[in-house]
Amino acid sequence: MTLGIPAETKKGESLVAASPKTVGQLVKLGYSVIVQKGAGDKATYSDAEYAEAGAKVADAKAAWGADIVTAVNAPGSAALDKMRKGSVLISMMSAPSSPDYIADLAKRGITGMALDAVPRISRAQSMDVLSTMSNVSGYRAVIEAAENYGGMFTGQMTAAGKTPPANVFVIGAGVAGLSALGTAASLGAEVRAFDVRPEVGEQIESMGATFVQAEAAQQEVSSDGYAKALSEEQEKLTAIMYAEESAKADVVITTALVRGKAVRTISAEMVAGMKPGSVIIDLAAIGGGNCELTVPGERIVTDNGVIIVGYTDLTSRMPKHTSQLFGTNIVNVMKLLTPGKDGQAVLNYEDEVVRGMTVAHAGEVMWPPPPVNVSAAAGAPVAEVPVVDPVEKARLAAEAAAKKAKRRLIGSAVAAVLVVLAIASSPMSFVSYFTVFLLAVVVGYYVISGVSHALHTPLMAQTNAISGIILVGALMQLGSTNIAVLVMSFVAASIASINIFGGFLVSYRMLGMFQKEA
Structure with a gap:
């Protein structure tokens, strides 16, 4: 079977669905790979490199006319017109918000497989392009923050004096959040992070950041891997914490994007309380923005001097490695579809990964897919967390700390006496x-x-x-x-x-x- 890799049709896109390395892997699976001429130019992959890896470099008609077409973004009508009936399209499609597009694929007789609909189960992690893109976005977010921030991330001690490290606050500890806080920490910043899922606290601290504790504002994870919605009381407590953290932060990176929709975390009032020169990098700008003042796709400066970056093309700003990682995701999908490694794709709809990705087939709309059975065991009931008065909570914490310090002092004194007696004898x-x-x-x-x-x-x-x-x-x-x-x-x-x-x-x-x- 032929597998086409056309140039992206989305305006300004610099990514390509395969690198020369992943083309070589597809060829080893038995496919005849066709790469459109110039498809990898913006990602610094030349046609000669693709040809050396075993691909045939041809025009757009040949690439779009292949049995299987892989792309980064969902191609438009003009590109779909070049595809054959019965062919397979593998790309990101934003299926939940694109019912008309899926219906068009079914009408054309094209089998659509959405890369961004891969079920969130362990064996499908290597195919999860959302995780790939989020990882790159989190890294790039810190690069953008460093570019816009007027100081250095790491503290400096020189003959001319010293400067403190930047204070970075990351909202959300998913793939993008962990990537961002890990990158910021590696640059020497003091990083604090919060997530409504309490179980990610250990992951945050393992990356060298401080987990902001807000027990009453934390929530469990739903069966599909996303955090459940907060109650009204939890939202109030979380907003108070966000306001406190953003006010003392030099950089705030927000990553709260659930099923393609942004959750409002930073209000205009919070922005007004931030320091002049501080920076907000809104990774959820593509879904409307976590910050109330975010303008998707643009960089703005507020009246009080806060810089808000709402770029929606962060992954495209690092095309070389993003294309390589994206292409690896596609290789892993093709490995699943090619059990015989003979260049023949097999669409086994009894496989929950294949079924979960497929949005249209043989003229029928197949979205949404049936729910994935992650575990047969029932989830443990979630106990309600009582809301404690902050003043009373602080008093109890102080008393507990004092008792702990007293016990430690007594224990140290007893140990010292025993050591002295042992040495004396x-x-x-x-x-x-x-x-x-x-x-x-x-x-x-x-x-x-x-x-x-x-x-x-x-x-x-x-x-x-x-x-x-x-x-x-x-x-x-x-x-x-x-x-x-x-x-x-x-x-x-x-x-x-x-x-x-x-x-x-x-x-x-x-x-x-x-x-x-x-």
Whole structure:
């Protein structure tokens, strides 16, 4: 079968549905790939590269006339006129908001498979273009923020003085939000993030950001992977938190987009309370915008000097890598459709992924698809969270902190007395060794606890060196006739060996993530 990759018809689009690398993968699946001449020019992929990968470079008529046509955006009527009846179109289609377009595909006898309708289940993650686009958008959002922000993201200490790091607040910890906060943190900014789903708090903190706690404003996740709508009381509490966080932020990145529609998170009043020169990057501008003042597709500056960026083409501003990732999603779809790797696509509608993507087939509209059975187990009931008065909550928190500090002080005092008594009754040789041991523990604790998450892998290399010293010392003592020394040396050698080999193994895996694929 032939597989066509035409140039995008959307005005200003710089993406292409395949890179030379993914074309090679499609050829290995048995397809005869036809790439329209110049289709990859804006993504810096030349026709010669496509030809070298095994594709045939031809005109638009040949690309659109293939058995299967893959595109980034849903092609218009003029392009559909070039497609054959019975052919398959694979692209993003915004199916929930495009009933007329789907009906037109059915009328033309074209099988439509919407890439942005891939079910949100584990085995379909490699085909999820929404996650791909969101990941790129989150990264690009930070680049746009850095471009518009009048300062540096990381704090600086120079002979001329010091500057504080930028304060970045990210709303939403989905794929785009996590990508944004991870990028901002890597640039040295102080990042805070909030999501209505409490279970993502650990993911936020693992990326080096601070999870903003607002228990009464958090909600469970619905069965389709999106957060459920907040109650009226939860919306009020969330708005208060957004106002507080945005007022002290230098950069606010909003990502709240549910099923293509933006959720209002930043009001005009909140913008008025922000600092002059601060920046809002609205990733939900394509769905209307999370900020009340966002103008989709444009960059505006408010009367109080706040910059609001509502670009809707962030992924297209990074065409080379976005096209590569998008093309990989398509390769994974074609692998699913080509079980025999013989260049023959098989549309098995009993497969929930294939059925979920298919919006039109054989003259019939097949949208919406039947619900996907994610789990047979019933969801756990959600307990109502009582709303606590903020003043009372603060008082209770202060009392709890004071009690905890008192317990810690008493425990430390008792431990110190016991240590002093043990040292006083021990020989001098033991005291000197014990002193070195305590200093190593204290120094090690403060060194490791003060290191950023991003530096844990380099730190592991240093701890491997320290463990090597421990191992050498333990081996030297293994011949001792003192049973206590012998046992302690054996334990030290065993633990140090585990730490060394385990450390090298983890470091090797981490470095493998940054190696170029063959």
